[in-house]
Amino acid sequence: MTTTTTPLPGSQAHTDGGWGNKSAPVIPVQTRSDRPTSFDPADFGTPNGREVNWKHTPIDRLGALLQDDESDADAVLISTTAPDTLFVPSAGVDAAVRGEVFRPEDVVSAIVWKRSTDALHVQIPADEELAEPVRIDLSGAGSGLHSRSHIIIEAMPNARGTVLLYHSGSAQYAQNVEIIVRDGANLTVLSVQRWDGDAVHVASHQARVDRDASLTHLIVSLGGSVVRINPSVELAGAGSDARLFGVSFADAGQHFESQVYMHHKGPHTKGDVLYKGALQGADARSVWIGDVLIGPDATGTDSYEANRNLVLTDGARADSIPNLEIQTGDIQGAGHASATGRFDDEQLFYLLSRGITEPEARRLVVLGFLSEIVQRIGIPVLEAELIEAIERELEEGQDR
Known part of the structure; x- marks a missing residue:
């Protein structure tokens, strides 16, 4: 500590x-x-x-996720769709690779580390390109149950592939995701939250990107009572780059949060962060905190982060806090932006003047706003599913 x-x-x-x-x-x-x-939960104590x-x-x-106790058996069922050869044993907290990148930053992630003695380790072999995404389904068995897991996603040198974490059902679930992108590799990690309305999900994603490697990290949150996923990426190797995207649609009573951290450590690294969210209904809440650190050796860095929020109804609230710290003067560029607002009246008026009804006009505006992120997923079937889910959220909101 x-x-x-x-x-x-x-x-x-x-x-x-x-x-x-x-x-x-x-x-x-x-x-x-x-x-x-x-790694010791006692060093953090219970947050106040x-x-x-x-x-x-x-x-x-957050319920039981703050308690250092045993998880409920089978509270979250994990199934995988991928060749068995992509999964390697990871028994014990001292297993190879585990902890190479990940260090708990809060009590929840420290409890996950301690209690999840075995990890699920996905490893994409060197010089191999996966023809299909690795899909990991995590299905909650009940809102009164709690579970924890540590997941390792490792792309070996010059490997290329996509790993999808798909969450559904209901549970109180805490998760650590350790991501390692080795030299020359190109990895995409998608985390989709389609939880039931009473689920709680707290996750810490920590990644390191090595020399000339690339990481695309994308979070989609459309379900759950509280979903807090904090991604942290270290651009360690020269010429490495990362693209961090997020999209959420918070309905009445839902809380969706991401605290994003990008650390430019190596020279000539590039970072692009873009999160978008829509909110409707009483007490709908989103929180986005974006921190970028350009270290003293990160010369030639090019970095930008932005957060955009569309508030659809009274009673919804979006907090957006961008931060930028620069420790060297030799950079190509760095910036951040944040905007939260309601419908653009001129845009809405234009659509209405073309004979489009107001509900349809609002639907088109929201879909156009959020689709920019969804279309970056690169899996057509999943993109269509999520667009349909967003449309359903809008319809249900208009019916209330």
Whole structure:
């Protein structure tokens, strides 16, 4: 666990959970790169909602995921669609590869590390290109059950492939995903959340991209009560690049959250982050926090992050917080943007003037807004399924 100095006498409590906290009187974390890590859940303690990485999350709805206890058997059933040769044994927390990249940043991911002694390890062989995506279905067996799992996705040198994590059913589910993209490899990781309305899903995705390698990481959240998936990507190798995309549609009472971190570590790296969300209904909530760190050795970096939100009804709320830290002056470019708003009245008026009804006009606007991300999935059948699901969300919202 990272230690820091104690504050000066008389300092007051801070919203980051540091100064004034008698149990842990430390200077509050100011940047994502300074967050402490530990494999021991006891080092984190139970969050109280004032910590910098928890203050936007409804921790009272996370239930058993905050407790360091055994999971319920068969709470989440895992099935795979891929050749058996792509799965390698990973028994014990000291198994080969496990922990090469992943270090827990919060109590939930530390509990997952401790309690998931065996991992599901997908390995795409060197110089091989997969003809079909590897599909991993994770199906919840009941809202009163809780489960945890650690998943490793590894693309060996010059490998090419796609891995899909597809979540459905209902459960309280905590997940660590460790992603390793070795030299020259090209990997796509998709995480789709089609949970039932009472499910809770908290996940930490951590990736390292090596020399001249490429990672596309895409999150689609359309179901669940609380879905919090935090991707962290280290562009470690020279010439590496990563594209991080996300799309969500939050309905009444749903909370969808992503805290995105991209660390440009090697020279001549490229990063592109784009998350889009739509919200409708009372207490629909989305949270996006985007942190980009361009390190002192990341010369020639080109990085951009953006978050766009479309609020469809009163009572919905989108929080969007982009952050950029640059530690070298030798870069090609870096920037960030955030926008949250309602329908564009001019765009809506144009469609209405062409004889299109208002419900249909709204449907077209929302689909056009979110399709930009969905169409980047690259699996036509899945893209069609998700577009249909978004249309169904819109119809149900208009009927209420």
